[in-house]
Amino acid sequence: MIQTAFLGDVVLTTPLLQALRDRFPKAYLAALVIPGTREILAGHPSLDDVLVYDKKGRDRGWRGLVSAARRLREKRFDRCLIPHRSFRSALLVFMAGIPVRIGFVQSLGSFLYTQRVRRDSSRHEVRRNLQLMGPLSPGDSVDSAAAAGKLWVSSDQEDRDWANRRLAEFGIQENDRLIAIAPGSVWATKRWIPEGFAAVVDDLIANQKRKVVLLGSRDDLPVVDEIVARCREKPLNLAGKTSLRQLAGVLKRCELLITNDNGAMHVGVAQDLPIVAVFGSTTLGLGYGPFTSKAAVVERPLDCRPCGKHGYPECPLGHFNCMKQIAPSEVLAAVKRLCSEY
Ligand code: SF4
Missing domain, CATH: 3.40.50.2000 (Glycogen Phosphorylase B;)
Known part of the structure; x- marks a missing residue:
């Protein structure tokens, strides 16, 4: 293959x-x-x-x-x-x-x-x-x-031990309820707005009594750093600090993953995590949605979607309503629903 x-x-x-x-x-x-x-x-x-x-x-x-x-x-x-x-x-x-x-x-x-x-x-x-x-x-x-069929990403006890050590270093204990966020994407039009993610982080930590870990590749660092800078409550930032197997090891410890339409979403599905996915310029119809029944997709029914198979560096129409119109409360409602169901 x-x-x-x-x-x-x-x-x-x-x-x-x-x-x-x-x-x-x-x-x-x-x-x-x-x-x-x-x-x-x-x-x-x-x-x-x-x-x-x-x-x-x-x-x-x-x-x-x-x-x-x-x-x-x-x-x-x-x-x-x-x-x-x-x-x-x-x-x-x-x-x-x-x-x-x-x-x-x-x-x-x-x-x-x-x-x-x-x-x-x-x-x-x-x-x-x-x-x-x-x-x-x-x-x-x-x-x-x-x-x-089941999605698969290799990770073993060593990766899980690494994850546990890193989380413990930041005061996250085994019985803490941990939610992961993967806010990156190669394409800007597939990324939900940083202020949206920051509002979700703040609510999860301050009101839902959850710990939050931000994940992504080294290329995602500018986006993740901007989110962290906007947060009042500080999440753990492991973006750019994990291998793919360690990323899977961290996800194994989590209760749920909030993500854009990106590779981490599929890694989360492979760990059998409930997924809240925010879709902007792409749609489920393109065939790359979360391959699990334990998922909620938050999106806007705009005529301009999808505007491309992958995405663009910026909105071709200039307004970026597919992402800007998604409110943090919608994402939080999906999180609450999935956390109570699974
Ligand atoms: S054209 Fe529409 S779908 Fe594409 S990025 Fe702009 S708002 Fe989103």
Whole structure:
């Protein structure tokens, strides 16, 4: 299986790995990902190996592609599923000489595949990925596989111990009720406003008797720092201070995750956490919503949504009403409801 996109894309392929293992219990099964997402699949119970294609580092450019294809060829794979729709991924498996190459019709390199599947854009991404099982298991239902499928992010006792130590250093004890917030996103139009998050933090700490931890990558630091600066009650800020596995370890300790439409949301689902997700320029219809029944999505029914598949550095219409119109009270009401239900 090849998925060399971002964190969330890799997490959303994990039910496909599970389905592959169920269908081929004795096969040697490997996933090829970028270095930044390798750790979340290492130890996946369905995988024999996690391979790395460092397309922005040592495997950069044409020479790097040839070298990565040679490494794949040496493994003598019989079949490959390619959820990633880039031309480069299609070219890589073609050059690796893998005899059966199954990918989406909509891939830029679909002419290099031996079998093509029409990606159903109306379905959730987990189900779209499972569609790739079709040529290997004709007649099997995507919905049954999705119902049995669970998102997975590797983390172990060491990651949980690390989380417990860090939380204890900041006075958060095991019996404290802890809520995580992941306020980042690569795209500005997918980020709820900092004053909104700050108001939620203040209410959770002052009125709901919760502790709050802010999470994110190093790239999210400016956004997280701005939220912290606006808070009257101070949350614990672990943004940029965890590996992905440690992030999962911290989430394991939490009661609930409040998040934007981002990769951390899928990591939270993989930890079986209730999710309150704030959606702005993207919609559930794009297929990347929280893959769990324990979720509440807070959003505005505006005609301009979605304004793009991913997001933009700023609102194309200038008003950013999809996020500005969401009140902290709505997010807090969703938190209260999910906390009482789960
Ligand atoms: S155009 Fe609409 S959906 Fe897109 S960012 Fe602006 S308000 Fe949000």
